Amino acid sequence: MRCHCLLLAACFAIAPAVAGPPPPWLPRGDLARVLVVRDCNETAGDAMATRLDPPTIYLCPAVVKLARRQRPGIETFFLAHEYGHIALQTADEAAADCWAAHELARTVGGRRAIEAARAFFARRGRQEDSARYGTGIGRAERIAACAEQPAD
Numbered sequence: 001m002r003c004h005c006l007l008l009a010a011c012f013a014i015a016p017a018v019a020g021p022p023p024p025w026l027p028r029g030d031l032a033r034v035l036v037v038r039d040c041n042e043t044a045g046d047a048m049a050t051r052l053d054p055p056t057i058y059l060c061p062a063v064v065k066l067a068r069r070q071r072p073g074i075e076t077f078f079l080a081h082e083y084g085h086i087a088l089q090t091a092d093e094a095a096a097d098c099w100a101a102h103e104l105a106r107t108v109g110g111r112r113a114i115e116a117a118r119a120f121f122a123r124r125g126r127q128e129d130s131a132r133y134g135t136g137i138g139r140a141e142r143i144a145a146c147a148e149q150p151a152d
C-alpha cells in the first residue's frame with residue numbers, strides 16, 4: 001500500500017551535521033527506525049511518499065526544495081505527515097494530516113510548520129478537490145483544527 005504526498009525530510013538528510021537550531025520535529029520510538037530513502041522515482045512527482053509494508057518514507061529533495069522555497073517550514077509538516085501514515089498504519093490522508101498537526105503542536109517550533117502547512121494549502125483554495133485530500137481550504141482547516149485538539 002502506498003500513498004503519495006508532498007515531503008520534507010531533505011533538510012535533515014542533507015545537512016545533519018551543520019550547526020544551527022535543532023530540527024523542529026523528529027520521530028520518536030519505533031518511528032525513529034523507519035527507513036527514509038531519497039529517491040524521486042518513488043514519489044511520482046510529489047515531495048514524499050510512504051510505503052506501509054515495509055514502513056518506508058521516500059522523498060524527492062528537488063521537490064522538497066521547491067516547496068520550502070514557496071513556504072518555509074512546510075517540509076517539517078510533510079515529513080510529520082508521512083510518519084503519521086506509518087504511525088497509524090493508514091493511507092488515509094486526513095488522518096495523516098491530523099496526526100502530524102497534533103504531533104507538531106506539542107513540539108517546540110512545531111507551530112511554524114503547522115502555520116506553513118495551513119498557509120500552503122489554503123492558498124490552493126477550493127479549485128483542487130481531490131478524493132484523497134479534499135480542497136486546499138478544507139485541508140488547511142483540518143490541520144488547524146487538529147493542532148488544537150487536546151493531548152491524549
Ligand SMILES: [Zn+2]
Nearest residue numbers: 003005093096
Ligand atoms: Zn499522505
